[in-house]
Amino acid sequence: MTETHATITSGAPVFPPGRYGRRREPARRRPALVxxxxxxxxxxxxxAAFSEYNKYGDPDYDAQVITYTDITDSQVVVDFRVTVPAGGSAICALRARSHDGAELAREEVTVTAPAGESQVTARHRLTTSARPFIGEVVRCRPAG
Incomplete structure (x- = not known):
């Protein structure tokens, strides 16, 4: 008969020798490296975000649609305001869409602010292939 010990001095479990192989040491943690x-x-x-913003995001060229009017079966007139650097120019992409979201027309329009001004208001008529539901400015970018 073998003797069993009622108390184990360490907190680790006791396994019979040779039965379960060699126990691995716990991995050393490296919080500074992480x-x-x-x-x-x-x-x-x-x-990367700063680089992409400088490349593609241009807050100097901002457009707002004021209104779109004169909607017929073949046109829409878009009034819009563009913020540009003082006296600068911008090329704005305008489009007209139908009620279901299909694009009916797309044009690029160049707008130029008067000397010393940073905003320009423009009006442009888009000729469409069907009756539009909305006229909008997609984006504006520097001219040239």
């Missing part, structure tokens, strides 16, 4: 990698990832994403 934190450093997280900071590097956030910095890289920040640089």
């Amino acid at each position: 934190a450093l990698l997280a900071v590097a990832l956030v910095a890289a994403l920040g640089v």
